[in-house]
Amino acid sequence: MDQTSLTLIGELLTVRSYNFEALQRTLKQRDREKVLDGAPWNFDNQLLFLKHVHGGEQPESIVLDKCPFWVRLYNFPLDSRTKGDVTIIARNMGEVLEVEEDDLGWDKSRRVRVLLDVTKPLRQSQKI
CATH class of the missing domain: 3.30.30 (Defensin A-like)
Incomplete structure (x- = not known):
């Protein structure tokens, strides 16, 4: 199994500061498919974008606008x-x-x- 098959990339739509470590801990407790099926998600009352990563993509080039x-x-x-x-x-x-x-x-x-x-x-x- 490819490492990227379990990978999600995300962005928190906010202008406020947030606790990145708390966000990581929260996400690590979730099953990838349940996370994608259950979207939209929020963290600290801010919209959290999550998207499946395909192997050939550069994380910086992934557009999270939908x-x-x-x-x-x-x-x-x-x-x-x-x-x-x-x-x-x-x-x-x-x-x-x-x-x-x-x-x-x-x-x-x-x-x-x-x-x-x-x-x-x-x-x-x-x-x-």
């Missing part, structure tokens, strides 16, 4: 609640990673996991 978030979409018409409909709308925000299942289509909202560009301001809400 982070997965669960987004809740509300007030779909009854005939527009399919996974495809939700995906089309969510694509306006970013790359759609997952759409939470709603087999009956009766929930008031749908949750979608979207890879958001965090260099852009986040909107609290948007009417479509």
